[in-house]
Amino acid sequence: MSLLRHRLFWPLAVLAALLAVNTAFTPGFLAIRVQDGHLYGSLIDIVRFGAPLILVALGMTLVIATGGIDLSVGSVVAIAGALACEYIVDLPDQDDLAGVLTAIGIALAAAVVLGAWNGLLVAGFGVQPIVATLVLMVAGRGVAQLITAGQNTSVTSPTFKVFGGGYWLTLPFPVLVAAAAFLLTALLTRRTALGLLLESVGGNPAAGRLVGIRARGLVATVYIAAALCAAIAGLMISSNVSTADGNNAGLWIELDAILAVVIGGTALTGGRFHLTGTVLGALIIQTLSTTIYTVGVPPETTLVFKAVVVLAVCLIQSPRLRAKFRRRRPPAAAPAAAEKVEVTA
Amino acid sequence: MLKKLLTTLATASLALSALAACGDGGGDGSGDGKTVLGFAQVGAESAWRTANTTSIQESAAAAGIELKFSDAQQKQENQIKAIRSFIQQRVDVIAFSPIVETGWDTVLKEAKDAKIPVVLTDRAVDSADDSLYVTFLGSDFVEEGRRAANWLVEEYKDSDETVNIVELQGTTGSAPAIDRKTGFEEITSADPKFQTIASQAADFTRAKGKEVMQAFLSANKDIDVLYAHNDDMALGAIQAIEEAGLKPGEDIKIISVDGVKDAFVAMTEGKINVVVECNPLLGPQLMDVVAKIAAGQPTEKRILTEEGVFTMDQAAAELPNRKY
Secondary structure, three states: OHHHHOOOHHHHHHHHHHHHHHHHHOOOOOOOEEEOOEEEOHHHHHHHHHHHHHHHHHHHHHHHHOOOOOOOHHHHHHHHHHHHHHHHHOOOOOOOHHHHHHHHHHHHHHHHHHHHHHHHHHHHOOOOHHHHHHHHHHHHHHHHHHHHOOOOEEOOOHHHHHHHHOEEOOEEHHHHHHHHHHHHHHHHHHOOOHHHHHHHHHHOHHHHHHOOOOHHHHHHHHHHHHHHHHHHHHHHHHHHHOEEOOOOOOOOHHHHHHHHHHHOOOOOOOOOOOHHHHHHHHHHHHHHHHHHHHHOOOHHHHHHHHHHHHHHHHHHOOHHHHHHHHOOOHHHHHHHHHHHHHHHO | OHHHHHHHHHHHHHHHHHHHHHHHOOOOOOOOOOOEEEEEEOOOOOHHHHHHHHHHHHHHHHHOOEEEEEEOOOOHHHHHHHHHHHHHOOOOEEEEOOOOOOOOHHHHHHHHHOOOOEEEEOOOOOOOOHHHOOEEEEOOHHHHHHHHHHHHHHHOOOOOOOEEEEEEEOOOOOHHHHHHHHHHHHHHOOOOOEEEEEEEEOOOOHHHHHHHHHHHHHHOOOOOEEEEOOHHHHHHHHHHHHHOOOOEOOOEEEEEEEOOHHHHHHHHOOOOOEEEEOOOOOHHHHHHHHHHHHOOOOOOOEEEOOOOEEEHHHHHHHHHHOOO
16 A cells, blocks of 8 residues: 555556557567667667756756746746757857857756746746747747748767767667656655755745745746757757757757646645656656557657547546545545546546 | 747737738839739748748849748638638739638638739648639659659569568658658559558657667568658668667668658768759749730649659769759
């Protein structure tokens, strides 16, 4: 019972179920082999293509913990990729390490500015987060297209390609970056008081203010952190295909990120947040996409298929259904049972 | 926000220029005897579209036709506004690429009442009344699918073994995705040796093309041919194939549609076998049609753009001619 009660049990169970479905359709789905000196296989692909989403979702978790939301991350993804590729394409030697690092630096610096803009609107002027970040979500894609002049900018830089498509110690580089970002965030929020402060700002702002927490600076910081995560994701996405695509890079990734946060067990109302849950949520979403490709769900029904799985995940996680499993409150179990029938039907 | 402001400014300046045209007292807007063409473009959403715009602007200048150009930034309301302003300016011919298929009857009727002929380029409108436009100049996406399949049939004519095909579709529900799939299947379904073993949408983008192809490769052991609905998806897929330790163009034959410069570069490297062209450079053809209409000559209701099929051995010769 204690296993069932663990908040990560259900996300893990769903992930395992998705992998099982894949293994049933594609024998050898779980196999990992060494190809050209690095690991290769479907599982590696899932974490590799999921790395940008994991990063964006990590930033989103912090924003949501303060009771906010950041819709602009998809646009930041596009802007970061556009800035880096435009800089690299103008280098005399596109493969120059210093040049590539400068490009990455420019993209990250731009992200800090964009995040600070969101933070200023939300914490400084008290604009509602959904509205404040909507501004950049809409305008940002236009900015990305201005940067690339409406073209898809292709670069030929093996050095830059390492960032999103390379390998280090046989592991995909973006996975290592995402893992580092996760560890850093976890350390900062769980080994210092920062996590507690964020939760208090989101959970009960009035109480937080009364004990002397300066919410403004914290809130502004999380938007900068979210933009930074998004920019790293944008660099990965553009580097993986060596192209900046102002129109489509990171399109709708904000929604996937919010979904990952929710699947991971963090409430949109703010307060308690779960970084490990978010990572699992992002992996579930990426595994779902891979499942669609490998199982061969027709493209016309892809979105319905996704919706059904997400609905099932959310229902499984509903407190009422959990209550039924815990058998603590028998009266609450009846409607929950009815919901469950709907899911399995 | 910024976009909206810009749109407002653009509209305001259009309205001003319309007023200025009235102020001329020219009436037909062609005081110097030049033919005036009003062109309402979709926007600048891709390299293809930018090449399309450049071609129209350059060939108008070359043909001595005065071009009034409007960019709708992918919004139908902007395009309708632009067409209305062209009607007010009394241009000789209106041409536009409809952003969506429906909702044009009212504004096209206004143009018809003002006796201004309308030419559709690149995309069609869905209207019961086809007297609302003079001609539709553009590609036939179904034919592009057929051409892709014809190359495949020719390539495998001496073989009786099963050919396993995977397909990267464009954005679900878009006309090019539906038509290119239909045309391709029309030909390949005639021979049971052609088997499409996987077909998924990759949204016309490189990133998706790579991701979906990677999944195809791990789910299917024996892929012979890749058919991509556009070059970007094919270019993404090439990277996935290379990372799987296979040779694109040899281990897996690649058929693509569009003909952008990057695809020709890939062809010269032996990574794409054939590209079915979808030509954005329809400016010269459009100017011919406009000149004909202005001279009162009849035109065909449906004009196909001039397009080719390029194979690997032609790629090097054709590459310098690629403008986009």
